[in-house]
Amino acid sequence: MINIETFINSKLNEYPYKWAFLENIFTQEDAKNLADQFPKDNYKEVSGYDGEKGYLYNARSLIHMGSKNISNENNLSFAWKHLANELLSDNFRELLGSFTEIDTKDLLLEVNVIEYGNGAYLGPHLDLKEKVLTMILYFNAHWDEEGGCLSILSTKNPEDSIKKISPKVGNASILVRSNNSWHEVTKVTKVTGNPRRSLNVIFHAPGSKSTMW
Ligand SMILES: O=C(O)CCC(=O)C(=O)O
């Protein structure tokens, strides 16, 4: 379902840290199904300030930390089960590992479905130390809202943005956590009322515990 060609044709940026922007990772048909059938159940509101960043959004588990199973699988469409199974596969783990030059063999996978409604945001942060590598997939059929983009920052200052990635379906970003991996999600400002939809695919250091569930 995830088009391997997009990894081959995309480059891993080295400045200011290791990150990548991928486009058209799904066929048009898969993109449409995934966007139309975005999960609707079992969300919880997540908000607060963890000493590093302010945040506010809704989250639903797709794969719990280290699990081999899909969370609440019965409520998912065929396309979403297919995607989840692909994320659980050794092939995907190896593909992301070779793309980022990171040994993913012993890392713990956690995947969360995220919705940012009007006013939601994630302030500048590096990511928690346990998050070695994150791939974020996006699921908005259209994105005409203000804000709601992932901003790759060269410092902790939101003005030092070197790339903004829109949450359009087929787009994806990859971030390798380091002591300068600054990034943020700019505040969603209501235009049409559509929430921003994404999937956080996180590879954690062995022994990590989820901070979400
Ligand atoms: O949704 C995104 O584009 C980035 C999310 C993020 O940085 C995080 O969850 O730590």
Ligand SMILES: [Fe+2]
């Ligand atoms: Fe992050």
